[in-house]
Amino acid sequence: MREQAARERLLRADTEAVILLKSIQAELGSLADAQRDVATDDEHDPEGSTLAWERSQADALRREAEQRRAWIADALRALDEGRYGRCASCGRAIADGRLEARPWTTLCVECAAKPGMGGHH
């Protein structure tokens, strides 16, 4: 029962990530168009650097969403293999509240807080 809820949560999170990725890709596409227009007008237009900054922001968001999808895929595999909800570092059960907020997490709160364990988890 609990696993079913976790699976639904992960699938929902994955759908959200896909929707997010689509909107980011659309934004990157329109930014690329805008940048092309700016470049044609004047290479040294300050607007060009704003666009470059916006692109790098959107790019970072895209990487984050892609990373999240990879984590979600890992978590779904862990569910199938019956090791979901266990900390990958210390092996203890991850608190329900944490799994609700970040269903793709592989670390318990204590381990996630340790330096060098990757703050994203």
Ligand SMILES: [Zn+2]
């Ligand atoms: Zn742990």
